[in-house]
Every structure is written in C-alpha cells, then in structure tokens.
Amino acid sequence: MAKPLLQIALDNLNEKDAYASITQVAEAIDIIEVGTILICAEGKSIVQKLKTTYPNKIILADAKIADAGKILTPMMLDSGADWTTLICCAELATIAGALEVAAERSKDIQIELTGYWDFDQAVAWRGLGVDQVVYHRSRDAQAAGVDWGPADLDKIGRLCELGFKVTVTGGITVDDLKIFAKYPIYIFIAGRSIRDAPNPLAAAEAFQIELARLWK
Amino acid sequence: MAKPLLQIALDNLNEKDAYASITQVAEAIDIIEVGTILICAEGKSIVQKLKTTYPNKIILADAKIADAGKILTPMMLDSGADWTTLICCAELATIAGALEVAAERSKDIQIELTGYWDFDQAVAWRGLGVDQVVYHRSRDAQAAGVDWGPADLDKIGRLCELGFKVTVTGGITVDDLKIFAKYPIYIFIAGRSIRDAPNPLAAAEAFQIELARLWK
Numbered sequence: 001m002a003k004p005l006l007q008i009a010l011d012n013l014n015e016k017d018a019y020a021s022i023t024q025v026a027e028a029i030d031i032i033e034v035g036t037i038l039i040c041a042e043g044k045s046i047v048q049k050l051k052t053t054y055p056n057k058i059i060l061a062d063a064k065i066a067d068a069g070k071i072l073t074p075m076m077l078d079s080g081a082d083w084t085t086l087i088c089c090a091e092l093a094t095i096a097g098a099l100e101v102a103a104e105r106s107k108d109i110q111i112e113l114t115g116y117w118d119f120d121q122a123v124a125w126r127g128l129g130v131d132q133v134v135y136h137r138s139r140d141a142q143a144a145g146v147d148w149g150p151a152d153l154d155k156i157g158r159l160c161e162l163g164f165k166v167t168v169t170g171g172i173t174v175d176d177l178k179i180f181a182k183y184p185i186y187i188f189i190a191g192r193s194i195r196d197a198p199n200p201l202a203a204a205e206a207f208q209i210e211l212a213r214l215w216k
Numbered sequence: 217m218a219k220p221l222l223q224i225a226l227d228n229l230n231e232k233d234a235y236a237s238i239t240q241v242a243e244a245i246d247i248i249e250v251g252t253i254l255i256c257a258e259g260k261s262i263v264q265k266l267k268t269t270y271p272n273k274i275i276l277a278d279a280k281i282a283d284a285g286k287i288l289t290p291m292m293l294d295s296g297a298d299w300t301t302l303i304c305c306a307e308l309a310t311i312a313g314a315l316e317v318a319a320e321r322s323k324d325i326q327i328e329l330t331g332y333w334d335f336d337q338a339v340a341w342r343g344l345g346v347d348q349v350v351y352h353r354s355r356d357a358q359a360a361g362v363d364w365g366p367a368d369l370d371k372i373g374r375l376c377e378l379g380f381k382v383t384v385t386g387g388i389t390v391d392d393l394k395i396f397a398k399y400p401i402y403i404f405i406a407g408r409s410i411r412d413a414p415n416p417l418a419a420a421e422a423f424q425i426e427l428a429r430l431w432k
Binding site: 011014036037039040041042043044045046064066067068070071072074075078087088089090091093094097112114115116117121136143144 | 227229252253255256257258259260261262279280282283286287288291292303304305306307309310313328330331332333352359360376429
C-alpha cells in the first residue's frame with residue numbers, strides 16, 4: 001500500500017502562532033491544514049499567506065462548508081487552498097456545487113465527517129463524484145475520553161471499500177498508527193501531538209518513519 | 217403573539233460591502249448577522265468591528281461551529297457576538313460545551329438546521345437546554361428552485377411545539393411572511409431581499425410593517 005501522507009492541522013488562534021508551529025516542522029510535512037479555528041480567527045488571508053510561504057505544499061482550508069458552496073469554495077480555493085472541506089450534513093446540491101467549482105480549478109474537496117452522518121449519505125457522495133472524506137474523532141469526543149475503537153475501524157474500512165481516499169484525524173499519536181495499518185489510509189492528520197511536542201520536527205519525523213514502516 | 221424580530225444577514229464578501237449594506241438599514245433592523253461568508257472572508261475582527269459600531273444591536277456570528285465548541289464559541293462571543301451558531305450535525309458534547317461557554321457570559325447559541333438533521337436530535341438539544349434553532353431553507357436548495365412548502369411549515373410547527381425559539385431563513389421576501397403567521401416565529405432573517413433592494417431601508421421597513429400587521 002502507498003505510504004499515507006502526513007498533514008499538520010494548524011488549529012492555532014492567530015497567524016503568529018500558526019507560523020511558529022509550521023516553521024519548525026514544514027520540511028517533514030506533506031499537507032498544511034489551515035484549521036477552522038484559524039480561518040475563523042484570521043479569515044481567508046491566512047490561507048493566502050500560507051500558500052505564498054509554502055507554494056510546494058498542499059494547502060487544505062478546513063472551512064467545513066455547510067451551505068453557499070458556490071461562494072465559499074471559490075473563496076477558499078482562489079485564496080490559495082488546493083483543497084477545502086465541506087461538513088457532512090451539507091445538502092447534496094451544496095456538495096455538487098463545490099465539486100463543480102473545484103473541478104474547474106483542477107482542485108479538490110473533502111467531506112468532513114464530524115458529528116452525525118450515515119452510509120446512505122456516503123454512497124450518495126460517491127455518486128456525485130466525491131473522492132475524499134475525513135474520518136474525524138471529534139475534539140470534544142476526545143475530551144470526553146472516547147478512544148479509537150472497533151466501531152471507528154469498521155467505518156474507516158467501509159469508507160475505503162466505497163472507494164474514498166480516507167483521511168483519519170482526531171488526536172492521533174505515533175503509537176496509534178499501527179491500529180490503522182491494514183487500511184489504505186490516504187492521509188493522517190496530526191495537530192497537537194506535533195505542535196505541542198518538545199521537539200516538533202522530531203515528532204513529525206517520527207510520524208513519517210512509522211508511516212513508512214507500517215505501509216510498505 | 218409577540219412580533220418577530222428582523223435580522224439582516226451580512227453575507228457580504230468583505231468588510232467594505234458589509235458596512236455599505238448595514239449602514240443603510242441599521243435603524244430598521246433588530247439583529248445584525250455576521251454571515252459565515254463574511255467570517256470566512258475577514259475573520260473574527262469583523263464581529264468586533266460591527267459590535268463596536270452597533271453596540272445596541274444584537275450581533276449574531278453565524279460561525280456554524282461543528283467541533284471545538286469550547287474554543288470557537290468563546291472566540292465569537294468574546295469578539296463581541298451576543299449569539300453564535302452551531303451546525304446541526306455537531307455532537308452533543310460540542311453543543312453542551314458551547315452552551316456552557318455561552319451561559320458563563322449570559323449569551324446564547326443557536327443550532328443552525330442546514331442540511332441533514334432529525335427530530336431525535338432536536339429533542340436531545342432541548343434536553344441539553346438549547347433554546348434557539350434556525351430553520352434554514354438552504355441557498356443551494358433555493359437555487360435549485362425548491363420553494364417554501366407544507367413540509368417546511370410542519371417542521372417549523374413541531375420545533376415551536378418543542379419549545380424552541382425559531383428563526384426562519386432562506387430567501388424570505390415580505391410576501392412570504394404571511395405563510396408563517398400562525399406560528400410564534402422568534403426571528404426572520406432577510407439577506408438579499410433587503411441588501412439587493414433598490415431602497416434597502418424601505419425594504420427593511422416594509423418587513424417590519426408586515427411583521428407588526430401579521431403578529432399582533
């Protein structure tokens with residue numbers, strides 16, 4: 001199986017902290033996520049700044065678009081994002097509109113599976129031509145002590161079988177990676193486990209080494 | 217029944233256009249909504265600017281929070297919003313966290329019913345103590361030619377019966393208001409029907425006159 005890509009989530013509260021986080025680790029990262037928190041704090045200009053600073057990285061704007069797909073999708077993509085996200089409860093018309101906008105730009109969207117969704121929706125997304133989904137153990141679920149379990153793995157396996165390129169996220173540590181090794185995961189997102197490490201670059205490199213060891 | 221409040225949605229693409237929209241009509245408006253589009257464009261600073269300019273209006277930040285309720289909710293409320301929104305697919309833990317943050321500040325949240333949700337969720341929201349929901353005919357549904365119908369009214373009636381203060385939105389015109397006159401609607405949102413009118417202040421005043429006529 002192909003080695004999964006490593007994405008860092010910049011869920012910082014402001015531009016300065018985001019740059020402090022990414023500057024240290026960029027060389028070991030494949031995808032830079034402009035987190036929802038950072039977009040709400042700074043607006044679209046932070047997407048543009050990060051793409052300008054890192055033109056050779058994939059920039060993902062985690063806008064979690066719920067509506068107005070034909071306005072918010074071009075806003076994010078034309079600010080420099082290669083990909084942007086839609087939230088899973090968005091109507092199919094919204095997702096179709098976002099896909100159209102992305103295709104016109106040879107860019108892509110992802111469906112962010114935060115909160116309530118089901119496999120009937122997932123099948124419908126595939127029918128529209130959605131390629132990417134983000135399987136998300138929520139920050140608040142983590143805070144409530146909910147750990148990765150068989151129910152997560154079963155859903156991730158079904159999403160892979162449906163043909164999605166699956167991103168996995170939600171407080172993932174290097175030690176967690178082996179749990180997912182039987183699946184063709186496309187991307188893992190790390191946030192605080194890299195950003196808050198004593199040596200963030202070493203933490204990112206440890207992810208890459210473990211990804212190469214497990215997916216070969 | 218109490219006269220519903222009138223909210224204008226500032227779904228402008230930038231600060232300048234937002235101010236151009238609100239300056240003309242503010243005196244006839246009860247609630248100023250900082251739209252998702254405007255938040256994504258400008259970040260939280262636009263919430264702060266609008267509250268500073270209009271300290272006596274209710275400022276609603278339509279952030280459509282899906283996760284990280286304990287970070288995004290205080291970000292919006294401490295920037296000057298009186299209320300902020302969560303998206304309907306958010307996990308209950310996220311909504312509970314947002315409610316806690318809002319209560320500490322004597323402010324409030326709304327659940328934005330854009331896309332997929334059901335009444336089991338709505339009952340659970342009431343159980344958590346959610347008071348406000350936003351019944352939303354999506355922009356993309358409107359573009360697809362879907363009109364207000366009995367299914368919308370049935371859902372709005374059930375939400376009122378559950379005890380929610382219900383906001384109604386989605387391309388509403390003055391002529392549409394009479395459809396809803398049998399329900400104790402808390403807020404109507406108008407966006408383009410005011411912003412794009414030849415005389416926006418007169419358009420807002422026409423809404424207020426019709427609201428006073430229908431809900432007395």
